[in-house]
Structures are given as C-alpha cells and as structure tokens.
Amino acid sequence: MAAFPEVEKICYEGPDSKNPLAFQWYNEDEIIEGKSMKDHLRFSVVYWHTFRGNGSDPFGSATMVRPWEDGTDSVENAINRAHVAFEFMEKLGAPFYAFHDRDVAPEGATLAESNQNLDAVVAVLKEEQARTGIKLLWGTANMFSNPRFMHGASTSCNADVFAFAAAQVKKALEVTKELGGENYVFWGGREGYQNLFNTDMKREFDNLGRFMHMAVEYADEIGFGGTFLIEPKPKEPTKHQYDSDAAACINFLRAYGLTDRFKLNVETNHATLAGHTMMHELDYAGHQGLLGSIDANTGDLMLGWDTDQFPTNLYLTTEIMLMLLKHGGVAPGGTNFDAKVRRESFEPIDLFHAHIGGMDAFARGLKIAAAIRAAGQVDAIVKDRYSSWDAGIGARIESGTESFKSLEAYMLEKGEVAPNQSGRQELLENIINTYL
Ligand code: XUL
Ligand code: CO
Secondary structure: OOOOOOOOOOEEEEOOOOOOEEOOOOOOOOOEOOHHHHHHHHHEEHHHHHHHOOOEOOOEOOOOOOOOOOOOOHHHHHEEEHHHHHHHHHHHOEEEEEEHHHHOOOOOOOOOHHHHHHHHHHHHHHHHHHHHHHEEEEEOOOOOOOOOOOOOOOOOOHHHHHHHHHHHHHHHHHHHHHHHEEEEEHHHHHHHHOOOOOOHHHEEEEEEHHHHHHHHHHHHHHOOOOOEEEEEOOOOOOOOOOOOOOOHHHHEEEEOOOOEEEEEEHHHHHHHHHHOOOOHHHHHHHHHOOEEEEOOOOOOOOOOOOOOOOOOHHHHHHHHHHHHHHOOOOOOOOOOOOOOOOOOOOOHHHHHHHHHHHHHHHHHHHHHHHHHHOOOOOOOOHHHHHHHOOOHHHHHHHOOOHHHHHHHHHHHHHHOOOOOOOOHHHHHHHHHHHHO
C-alpha cells in the first residue's frame, strides 16, 4: 500500500506554478554551465531526519504522525519503512540518499545480531535501488547514540569501545560497498571532550588518526574506492569536537597523513556553530583541494542549537553555489539535505514541502550564481583588486625571486607604498542583489 497515495511524481512546472507539489525552479535536465541541474546538484535525502525523526526536542516528546510505522523496533518495521523511503524519494525525484547503519536497521542485543538486522534491511535497500535507480551518496556508522559511546568512539578512554567502533565501521564499509555507495562519512559524534582535566588530548587524537588509517586499510582490502569524508562541527554534543571546522579537519588530515583519501563534508549549520559562514568553509576546503560534499541545511538566527532546518534563503544558496562552481562542483559528493521538518510540521506531506523548497532554493541559487559568473562583474573587481600581483614587484615576489633583503632595498628606494584602493564591498553587495 502506498504511504503517500495523494502525491504523484513531483514535476517541474516553472516559476508561475502555484502547485505546492511541483518544482518552480528545479528542472533537472536544464543545462547550466554545460551540465544538467541534476548533475550539478546531486540531491540526497537523509534517512535519519526524514524517516527516523520523530519531532522530539529537549523540551518535549515525539510529534510526528507516520502512519506506516507500527510502533516497534523490529526488522519487519524497518523493511516496511525502507519501502516507504523509496516511494518518497522516487516521487520526489531525488537521485541519492544517505544513512547511518542504525537508521535503517535496529540495533540488536549483540554486535552479531545488529549485523544480521542490517543485512536483512540492506537486501531490501539493494532491491529498491535497482528498482528505482536511486543511489547511495554515502553510508556512515552511528557511533554516538548508544550509551557505550558516552566518552567517544575511536577517541574513547575505553579501548574496548575503540574495538567496537572498528567492528561497526568495518560492517558499515562493507554495506556501503554492497550498495555501491559513492562516499563514506565520518562525523565526529562524541569525538571531543567536555573537560580537559580528565582528557589526554594527544592520545585521543592519535587514536582518531589510527582509526582512520584502519578504515582506509580495510577499504583497500575489500575494494571500496569511494571518497572518505570528514564532517566538521565545533560543538554539540561535546563542548569541543575535534573536527571543529574545515581548517582544523584539514590540519588533522595533514598531521596524520590522510589527505590522499579524505575530503570534507561541509554542513551549513555546523559552519554557523563554528562562527564561520558556509561560504568561508567551502572556500577554505575548496582552495585546499579537499571539498568533498555538502550537508545542506540552515540554523535559526534566534536559536543557538543545531536546528537543521531546510535551506530556503536564496542568498545562502547563491553563496554556496558560487563556491561549488568556483571549485569545480560537488561530485562525487552531493547536496545532502541533513535537515528536518520542525516538530509542528508533523504530517507526512510536510516532508514533500520541505524537500521541494530546499531543491528549488538550490536550483535558484545555481541559476543566480551562474548568471553572476557569466556577467563577470564580480570577477573583474576581484581581479583588479589584486592586480598589483600581476606585474612588477608583486609578480617577482610570487615567482620566488625576492627576499627580505631585496624587498628592503626596494622599499628604501621607493620610500612609501603605492596608494591603496577601495575594497568596494558595498558595490559588490549591490551587484549580488541585482541578480537575486
Ligand atoms: C550531526 C550531523 C550528522 C552527520 C552524519 O550534526 O550532521 O547527522 O551528518 O553523522
Ligand atoms: Co550532517
């Protein structure tokens, strides 16, 4: 029986459409900068929020109405839910999805039982992928919900927890490979600390590095060639997460010799929590050649926590798409809606409204960003701003032929620097607004 009988396949109807179950901007075959929107954006639906989110928050219990759930944590219910998930994604027209092991199948009383449960559901996911053509963007392991991970997983003070986490990631890698997953994600979960008085930070970092190397080794052993992604987040649930922002993650990857196999999965609301803009995080990861994928969502200006709302702000999606186009696109990563409907939006149809809105916001951001790039005004201003580096002393410094001594001689002779020019921030902001 269909879970969403009132919903047909969501189609593109154009900007004038008033149909809430149609796209106004996401036209998957439309070509932008030589590539279809579908290939630029590579939209992905997350299993955890969309099919497991129940609307509970720190102040109240579940609100979501999900008629297909039978209220048990059985494998049978999980299999039924998998069919619902694929009906949803097929009707939405999302080419990808992403999950944690424990989202798709219930955790058993032992590791062996958990693995068995996972295998039973993965067989169904595989059939559904073959039936619909929907692919797995990435798999990951939930190493933060179970109480055993209270001190972290690979950074736990309890070596047995490291061993359990290793076994769990081993299985999650096997499953991701079995389903043709294009990437594998590590979000730090509880890899961080609450209090430095009880923490051997050096040992925890070393073990984190050791764990990642074991993951790469095992991926090689089973022939999993997907990209590994680390997802920066500065806090929540711990006071300090080791993967705190793009720069900290990249420093970790370099320090432990992992940059050849890892890139970053950059999430908007995590950037906000880190005190950065998403644009900053994307540009930083991008210019280091380590931009792998994005988790698309947004926070709320009035709330301090990780609200993971669907992105609807065109300024934000434009900034993101400017960065993705600048750094050569997001593939083999994707635009993964790590976002949840708010607890007052408890009806199944709200899931469609949320995803349609997010996809349209990104499609518009892509079109706006492409128009800004085609016009070239912004690029021309940036090029002009740095023109002192294109010739003369700037070009000589960049070519490596100058030194402190030669620069002192140059400046002693010249006496004072060439006059500075305006930064033109307001003009640039006005230009961006003309495209929105
Ligand atoms: C947590 C978060 C996770 C990761 C996957 O804030 O973003 O859902 O994306 O573990
Ligand atoms: Co995320």
